[in-house]
Amino acid sequence: MAAPARQRGPALGRGGRGGAARPLAGVALGAGTVIASGTVRGGDLLDQILALDPGARGIRAFARPGAAAAAARALRGARRVLLATGFTVAPGMPETDGPPGAAVLGRALRRLGARVRWVTDPASAPLVEAALDVLGEPPDVVVYPEGGGGAAALLAAERPTHLVAIERPGRTRAGDYLSARGESVAALNAPVDELFVGNTGRRRPVTVGIGDGGNEIGMGNVRARLVRLNRLHARIASVVRVDHLVVAGVSNWGGYGVVAALARLTGQDLLHTAALDRRMVEACVAAGAHDGVTRRREPTVDALPLGAHAAVVELLRLAARSGMMGGR
């Protein structure tokens, strides 16, 4: 385009406030340089990255621009966070998607002052711990209580101000939990979504759901659109609603996207690096994780190689900076 960046924003009528720019360490741009982040529908690089749909799942039918930013605003001041994740797709096969995103988002919220605990099944607990270990975070992982009354007990003990789910099965209208293939996984995944559906009190926690398939906690918000997409989606679609739903091509990316939005909001370097992303997925596999799509025990997520996820992290780091430098 061959224009000085400082003229680019204003020229497009989306002027950034250069004075508000707080560049991260290592930013390649010069002083006064503004890469304005658009505010028109679909005009924000962060939303564009989250709308990348490598699995051709049609996520644009149920993704919404601005969702990650809205979730970040809701989470910014969180005091006590319970972060639910873990999806077991077949016996002994907890998947690689979810724990890395939950680890990175939890670390960011911790850095912003929240007390964070992760909630999952016994099968996925080692995965979450492995991802946290790569990040150097303490493994505050709670296994969801067996038997009835688990949600009430957990809510009473933890008193969360915010509940977050990443790639966590959500019940269907029929009360089952289905994989994207349409098979019941109810016997393999605890009803952690009770935390969200039973949650109707006056001082109830703020809820955030992050998913990529339609069958996760939070997809109740867009169930009507999922039902129209096709018969399989109509069957697997979860009814569990949240205050803020974030949809991405891969659920981990959705978690990273919320962290990128938090980085913009706070001016802090909260997102992990591409190198740490590779190490987290490898550590999850060493701890027993399988790819949820190929069902192989190898370091891929939703059948995508590590390089693809590292690339998305790299672009999200750029989006986090560009939004900050645009003075949002």
Add this chain to the structure above:
Amino acid sequence: MAAPARQRGPALGRGGRGGAARPLAGVALGAGTVIASGTVRGGDLLDQILALDPGARGIRAFARPGAAAAAARALRGARRVLLATGFTVAPGMPETDGPPGAAVLGRALRRLGARVRWVTDPASAPLVEAALDVLGEPPDVVVYPEGGGGAAALLAAERPTHLVAIERPGRTRAGDYLSARGESVAALNAPVDELFVGNTGRRRPVTVGIGDGGNEIGMGNVRARLVRLNRLHARIASVVRVDHLVVAGVSNWGGYGVVAALARLTGQDLLHTAALDRRMVEACVAAGAHDGVTRRREPTVDALPLGAHAAVVELLRLAARSGMMGGR
């Protein structure tokens, strides 16, 4: 999402032909795995990547899904290609955007059997040669002839079947050549667009234009939309039309995107790697290139660090594979 990939395509009603899959070396997916590439508007990962708009230029207003695929179909059988590139933004400042994209696209066309020559100004010739050298390609670079009649002489000598421009200034309605800042760069860039505008004969070459700003060869196709975007775009918009226009967030990415589409079409591994991308940009800077936005002599393109471009290359490699595996 937790579904086997082979069921994903059909479930979304976009079934790939698994039998047509020709995976590249290093693909992480298993036999029979299909990541279907969507055919709905905006549903193709390749188009989604090219629509990433890190500079918030509003390129979605003038980008069109399917454009890279259409350009690839037009170029697949090319016999003799002239590839114009090079944008000098200020005296002694040829920019980093353009030559890498032209080098990668030219290499791909050469591998598919075409004779390829690059056309540019004296200032950008060392950049194109440096990028080609990194790729191990012979430096068949032609400097556009000075004085009048350059286009006719070049067309007679080269007899191109296809003309391609990447990030090459195109004249405005007033006959000037303007930077995205709105300054005239007519004195710094030869009127290479004569190749395209004077090109009205019966056996005229097929023309392809790749750009990101509105002021390049090919943007005549979307001039009406550029004029509506804002006053600056209305002023800088080029009138030079092409048979196939490809718009991307960065012009190099547009060139890479056409190569990804050629890889899908032919089943060949035609795109370069992220590592080569870094080396090409660094080699261009060593040869005298400046960033067209920051105007610094440093290895960035449009103010974006090398990691961002490497990430896009990584994702485009994924898109090239996914389309092939979807059996398009």
